[in-house]
Amino acid sequence: VDPVFALVDCNNFYVSCERVFNPRLEGRPVVVLSNNDGCAIARSAEAKALGIKMGAPWFQLKDLAKKRGLIALSSNYALYGDMSARVMDVLRDFSPDVEVYSIDESFLQVEGMRRLWPSLKDMGTEIRRRVGRWVGLPVCVGFGPSKTLAKLANHVAKKNPALNGVCDLTAMYPYDLGRLLGSIEVEEVWGVGRRIAEKLRSMGIDTVQDLCTADPKAIRARFSVVLERTVSELQGVSCLALDEVAPPKQQIMSSKSFGRPVLTQSELAEAASSYATRAAEKLRAQQSVCGAIYVFVQTNRFRPDDPQYSAGLTIPLPNPTGDTRLLTGAALHGLACLFKPGYSYKKVGVMLMDLSQTAVGQQSLFDAVAEQSAHSAAVMAALDSVNKRFGRDALFLASAGTQKSWAPRAEMKTPRFTTCWAELPVVK
DNA sequence: TCTGGGGTCCTAGGACCC
């Protein structure tokens, strides 16, 4: 049986999540901002109509807020993560084979389920209806014989209101499909970014159809095996399999911009300790340990007249560990080496590298080290269970600080409506 | 005053090995 993939993608996901709990946002231009209230990373249709670009800095949009009633909200990841999980649960009713590709989109493999429906179009329409009714979010559905074509179908569904949010490329005649692909710019293809699009255009490949009919070997020679695969996928040959279980991450990063300039080593250290703690939690959640930690600091590159400084340092760990105390200690040691007074710092971050799975961890040659690491794992298990029960950071290292006056700004954040008892919506 | 934070994969080139 030929594979059929569906790509289900939520429309303006973060904005749509906010609208579920604040219907007054319907019909109005709304953007959700990145961390530190920096850039617009989600836009309602009305905001797009005002000409607001993806990634536009908020300080440049404030004028629109005054004059055109643009509403900006800080990002609320607790809310979006929970809404995402609800959507994915609904999707699992339509196929057992689901790959959660990002917070707002999933691939489904549906060839085994299609006979339950008169057509794929009907299946897609029901997916839309059910996610809309049960979760409250609008989605679009694209079907294709490969993941790349399913992605493209989703794009077509989004751009053509007449399709009512569902596009099935598998049902099209080759001639019509060719005409359709010929009307879409090549950069809309999944895996073709700005640089590759530029190079393709210089070769006379402007539309998706041009890329689809290109010679795969020539593409491989001038680009790489990745783009060659993309061409095959566009031709309807599925090369990318559904990945149902996400493999453990190979590196874990935690870093954020400061809400204000930071000058002192002690404040940088609080932030580094906080981010090392967060990264270590993610590390343990995927049953990994890490063999090295990278710490970096940066000044504000958008202020070229200020003295600039950017540096990083990798600290190898003598024994792989997931212990917040050891990782924080290493991070702070690195920071002490990096810190130079007299600069106005904008960001600090840590990256955990050289990860391995706890179960296959190499045993230490020395009994004392093995004993220590067993003790450390027990302490971390206790720490994680306390924080799971009483809330994040119920128990934390004092080095992370208590005031955190350097914390990123989030001045327009909505409540955690679905994940925090104290912040449940109230109906009056 | 004010400009995000995560990730992945591939390639090229050098070191090194037999």
Add this chain to the structure above:
DNA sequence: TCTGGGGTCCTAGGACCC
């Protein structure tokens, strides 16, 4: 005239994704 050749591992840099 006439430099071997094949392989692995590592790193840096570049491209992409959301």
